[in-house]
Amino acid sequence: MDSKKNEIIEKAGSVFMKYGIKSVTMDDIARELIISKKTLYQYFEDKNDLVIEIIKNKTLSDKCICDDTSKNAKNAIEELFEVSKYVSQMMSGIHPSIFFDLKKFHPEAWKIIYNHKWDFVYQLILQNIERGISEGLYRNDVHKEIVAFFYVSTTDLIADSDFLYKNKFTSDEIFKENILFHLHGLMNEKGKEIFNQII
């Protein structure tokens, strides 16, 4: 891909994440990137196209990071812990208004995120559970599809919950607790010993 186009995708992504997708106009993007709107439209058909490209770029990047993290993990626990840490940190940095705007004004881009979660992340958790059971670190009576469903669903709940706005916790703290809770639900005794060496 054209490196100029890629630079626009990265930078525009940052501006949208910071100030909101609906609120930030193509005029604002051009101004922030110090290019003219005409130049911007040479690379992207319209605003929706730009937003979709940004989301595609982001989900692809997430996949790569998660794949690397999985490969480098010594066992299922470390894999789940490190992947979850990455996902949590990333989600903590995304304000709920971003998802609100995507859903309302860019349904196609929203669909990409939705599919990313239910295809990629869900599968990743499923495979992690299989790995954990075969490594003898997870309880072998775990119903893996339900747990994977629970994992993906609670990530959404936390990101959009009013709980944050009514209490003094940061989303970071809540995500952290969620990781711990989830891991403790999966591990057997042997797994817990391994886990205590990681922390």
Next chain:
Amino acid sequence: MDSKKNEIIEKAGSVFMKYGIKSVTMDDIARELIISKKTLYQYFEDKNDLVIEIIKNKTLSDKCICDDTSKNAKNAIEELFEVSKYVSQMMSGIHPSIFFDLKKFHPEAWKIIYNHKWDFVYQLILQNIERGISEGLYRNDVHKEIVAFFYVSTTDLIADSDFLYKNKFTSDEIFKENILFHLHGLMNEKGKEIFNQII
């Protein structure tokens, strides 16, 4: 003030803070509050009026909390520490897109915040410095106007800085460091001893 009106102000404020001021329409507000738009317009002239009332309510509430905090503080250091803790926590919870939207679409409400900072908060810091000097806890060669200016300015910088988006710190962490830095810039030796008893 009418308690129904106040309830709308509180709840609408929460919705705007969560999903963005520009993005959230009056239709959305009515839906979230489970009232009709017609009812909403019985209490507020227009969207701008609602936004202004929300901001007024918020800055007034901030004033009360800061006043209480100041009154209850045993000395200037505790006062500044507790007020700063409150301000930091509050600012950490506000996404930059909120300020972006206020500035762009509701300049009158933006002005209220701006004045709140440069009238109320600035004066509060000035008075705290005077208090600290007269209590013998701050260095008495502090140039109080410049320090107060610096305090108010860095709060803005942190809230809007790209630094957050490029690094792993949370705004919470950065605000915390800022409080410590600021206090250490003000205190004399006696003050530092008092401070170490608070932490």
Next chain:
DNA sequence: ATTTTTGGAAACATTTTTTGTTTTTTTTGT
């Protein structure tokens, strides 16, 4: 040095979205 091409800035016409208002329907209170 001159000409051509490219990109920026500004202006513009069109589209989209939201606003604020009005009408219709439903619910509530007496």
Next chain:
DNA sequence: ACAAAAAAAACAAAAAATGTTTCCAAAAAT
């Protein structure tokens, strides 16, 4: 049963943004 109030739906107007075109300046090519 009737009147009043609130909700839901429809509506006209306004505002904002989009995407396109024009004009101009700067950069590149000759």
